Amino acid sequence: MKKVILFIGFLITLSSFAQTKDSSTSYSFSITQAIDFAMKNQKDVKNAIIDESLALEKVHETRAIGLPQINSSFDVKDFIEIPTTLLPAEFVGGPPGSFIPVKFGTQYNGTASLEGSQLLFNAEYFLGLKASKVYRELSARATERTKIETAATVTKAYYTVLISQERMKLMDANIARVKKVMEDTKVLLNNGLVEKLDLDRLTVTYNNLLVEQEKIQRLLDLGTHLLKFQMGMNINTALTLTDKLEGVKLDIVNVASTDKFDYAKRVEYNLFETQYRMAKLDLKRQQRSYLPTALAYGSLSGNAxxxxxxxxSMGYGWYPTALIGGTIRMPIFTGLQRNAKNQQAKLSLLKAENNMDFIKKSIDLELASSVTTLQNASLSLDNQKKNIAIAEDVVRVTKLKYEQGVGSNMEMITAETALKEAQTNYFNALFDAIVAKTDFDKATGNFK
Incomplete structure (x- = not known):
């Protein structure tokens, strides 16, 4: 019992050590480094790579069907009751038409054999081999799509954290500015130059800003955890983001530049195109299933x-048998099974053709939608930049007037409220623009 308790204690200590070690790890990542980390650690990406390896092994499995097949066996029989054979009685002078029971053989029989076969011709096999290679390509396309989706998700999460950090900086500046005005107002109140109501209004504004600061901090923590999750990183790991929002490029898109779009740039199109090629190969395979199958074989065996x-025991004899041969099988009638499979393959090909047409139309719609969304987001962001500049200037002028005694307390509070609203609108517009740019890059096949 003591050994069990000690062993459990050891496991707990080891687990705690591993958790502490992981928690002490820290990273500083740019957006590119964050995506690279996700490509190596994110669960969906890792599983997609495993699926790609499975597809490769499927190719090897299919190819192995056409290679020599060699098997060995060893069989031992104990005839507790030796089989009886009936022989004509006239062999030993008996009356014609009668039989006598005779037992032939020995109680113990052993057989050791080595058998081999080689497929010489099978149309379905060769087409199946081509199909397995296309299947591997399909798996590679699926991995590429998973990587693109993961990169897009990490990008959005990364910039969400950057925006929250920037909001926190501006909120800290707002709080510091209002706190300074509030402290100055206390001095004026003590000197009888303002009413207590003026100080109370500023206090309410200050407290509201503190509440907003706590909300932003919670969103920042949540966004950081979400980013780590999307990257496949332990949430207890320290992560610092090195990119800045100033480096984000949100160019206005020229709609005309997307008129002649190459569908092959989209991994989704390539996926459906690969599925279409697989359907064509499957139809060919079914159409050639009436062709003969030829194989050669041979065996070597010994009986004791x-x-x-x-x-x-090697002191007794073994009686060898050796042979070689060939087989040709020609399907003649399969109960209409072959016809049913052929029709299924034709319908699957028709379905693949429909999917090809559908994905083209979907890409066209997604492309047009992403262009419009990005243009609107860019326009909104430009307007919000102007609004925040105006709001900051209003706060500056209002604060100056208030300090000089020619402005009111209400003007100051109104200006601060307008600035906070302008900042919120700006960051919302910035996030929408980043998401729109990411979606546009995905739609045009430029997101890698």
Whole structure:
């Protein structure tokens, strides 16, 4: 019992050490480094790579069907009751038409054999081999799509954290500015130059800003955890983002530049195109299933016959048998099964053609939608930049007037409220623009 308790204690200590070690790890990542980390650690990407390896092994499995097949076997029989054979009685002088029971053979029989076969021709096999290679390509396309989706998700999560950090900086500046005005107002109140109501209004504004600061901090923590999750990183790992929002490029898109779009740039199109090629190969395979199958074979075996259990003794003889041969199988009638499979393959090909047409139309719609969304987001972001500049200037002028005694307390509070609203609108517009740019890059096949 003591050993069990000590072992459990050891496991707990080891687990705690591993968790502490992981928690002490820290990273500083740009957006490119964050995506690279996700490509190596994110669960969906890792599983997609495993699926790609499975597809490769499927190719090897299919190819192996056409390689020589060699098997060996060893069989031992103990005839507790030796089989009886009936012989005509006239062999030993008996009356014609009668039989006598005779037992032939030994109680113990052993057989050791080595058999081999080689496929010479099978149309379905060769087409199946081509299909397995296309299947591997399909798996590679699926991996590429998973990587693109993961990169897009990490990008959005990364910039969400950057935006929250920038909001926190501006909120800290707002709080510091209002706190300074509030402290100055206390001095004026003590000197009888303002009413207590003025100080109370500023206090309410200050407290509201503190509440907003806590909300932003919670969103920042949540966004950071989400980013780590999307990257496949332990949430206890320290992560610092090195990119800045100033480096984000949100160019206005020229709609005309997307008129002649190359569908092959989209991994989704390539996926459906690969599925279409697989459907064509499957139809060919079914259409050629009526062709013959040819194979060669050979075997070498030895038989041992004993009345005592001495099968493995080398002192007794083994009687060899060797042969080679060939087989040609030609399907003639399969109960209309072959026809049904052929029709299924034709319908699958028709379905693949429909999917090809559908994905083209979907890409066209997604492309047009992403262009419009990005243009609107860019326009909104430009307007919000102007609004925040105006709001900051209003706060500056209002604060100056208030300090000089020609402005009111209400003007100051109104200006601060307008600035906070402008900042919120700006960051919302910035996030929408980043998401729109990411979606546009995906739609045009430029997101890698």
């Amino acid at each position: 016959y004993r009345n005592t259990f001495s099968i493995f």
